[in-house]
Amino acid sequence: MTPIPRLSNDARRAQIVEAVTPAVLEHGAAITSRQLADAAGVAEGTLFKAFGDKESLLTALVEHHMTDERTEGFESDSLEAVVETMVGVLVERMRFMFQLVVALGPIAQRVAGERRADFEQSKHWIAEHFEPYAGQLRVTPLVAADLVRTLSWAAAASWGEDAPVSSADDILQVLLHGIVRTDAEPDASAPTPLAGPPASVLEDQKA
Template sequence: MSPRASAMAPEDRRKAILDALIPLLVDKGGDITTKEIARAAGIAEGTIFRVFPDKATLLFAAAEEAINPAGGQEAFEEALAEADELRDRIVIAATRILERMRLTMAVMSACRPYLAAKFHEAHHSKSKQAPIGPPEFMLKAQRDLHERLTRLFEPYAEGLAVTPETAALALRSLTFGAARPELGLSPALTPEEIADLVLHGVLP
């Protein structure tokens, strides 16, 4: 018998489903069934469809949560809370970005057919103009990350040779290019190497 869902606010139920789904996507890919998802979330299968109208919408939401999780800013600030030195804070930030990149790439790969279907549906919709470029949730994730990294540098602004915004861009660019095995690029940069390059460049 399927488990019976306990009373839960809609947003909490949505988060619980996505929290159970994302590790499944990483482990098994996008071919998992809603029955498997329900079992992992500890709910009845029908509960999924009271939150998400169809599987495509569910996996689209999983991709959005993977790249830019709810509560991401709070978690980022908590991770930095005990680090006072700028280098230590950069190492923590780079570590978190690299981990999030690996998770996002796995989830996006699993969800790719569903994301493509969503784009195709919007592209052929007669009720609104077809979107151009990446989905809005991907653009928002980049804006949010840039703001977080800018705030990381702001307390140290007087000692920087560039603005906090430029320092954030340098950190983001180095980290995004640090580990791209899907492009055959190696070796990868470690968070410590990223921090040293941001702070000191390539000169001795």
């Protein structure tokens, strides 16, 4: 029988981090070592051996999730498909990051501050996916990437509301078509004007 390979220290730490993430999002920084151990399915001593203490584990968790993993699969034969996929991925990821910051407060904010350069760099790899369609863009690929990232952030954030006002589909429509109506159809939300008397009646009255 082939022996099961043992995980490296880094792989083991990553496995623990993934396992405890749902519990951390639920309990926040107040989560206990016992709760973390139960979520990971290991003894508390194993956690201390792998991370040192609870705050180090939580810091490692934030760093793990803030690592820029460039998702593949944006390649397509149309600009619209690339934008649609990109917006969906970014909104989902940013919503998760908001949850993480809310749950862990200063710990997550500190790591985010340390990773600011990585965040700024992210618009460049987004721009790479727009390069093949540069001729179809009204702005440069880098500007397009910055706008996609900014609007995706807006769709992911609630900004004090119970739920985000804009959706990923709203952002997609704005990016591809703008916010100004270009068709000749009347606004469906506008009241229908009352019909006036026929012109023939007005002519009779004048006479």
